[in-house]
Amino acid sequence: xxxxxxxxxxxxxxxxxxxxxxxRRYLADLIAGNENAAYGELGKAPGDPGASLSEExxxxxxxxxxSIRTTSTDPGGATVEVELASGRGSYYATYHVLNGPNGPIxxxxxxxxx
Numbered sequence: 001x002x003x004x005x006x007x008x009x010x011x012x013x014x015x016x017x018x019x020x021x022x023x024r025r026y027l028a029d030l031i032a033g034n035e036n037a038a039y040g041e042l043g044k045a046p047g048d049p050g051a052s053l054s055e056e057x058x059x060x061x062x063x064x065x066x067s068i069r070t071t072s073t074d075p076g077g078a079t080v081e082v083e084l085a086s087g088r089g090s091y092y093a094t095y096h097v098l099n100g101p102n103g104p105i106x107x108x109x110x111x112x113x114x
Contacts (some may be wrong), residue, residue: 015104016070019078019097022104023068026095027082030059043105055111058088066090075099083114090114 013021026041035046035053044051063086072078076099084091093111097104 014072015075015099016072016078018099018104019072019080019095020068020070022097022106023080023082023095024065026106027055027059027063027065027084030055031061031063033061041106042109043100043102043107054109055091055093058086058091058111058113059084060087062087084111 022041026038029035029038029041030053038053039046039048039051042051042053063084066083066085068083069081070078071081073096078097080095080097082093082095084093090113091111092114093109095106096108098107100107
């Protein structure tokens, strides 16, 4: 007797989901110490004007994402808010992600200690 299996359809990823994945990759790169890949998520190279991995001030190998929330600003932009816990304390970071010509990039990022 044959059993019917329903085909699983993947939900199309919205730009908000793409933006969140971009921020997750950026943070994972920083945690792993992969600066070149982190700069890539900013659409920059080391030494480029305005290129800064400011989160290196508190991110360490034990840093983890406590919570993450994404708000789409328009079809090609989103804001990702992340609460992070590291050995240096808890931080709240905000990332603005744009859909650039070569894919999504973090064009603004900032953090505060909480």
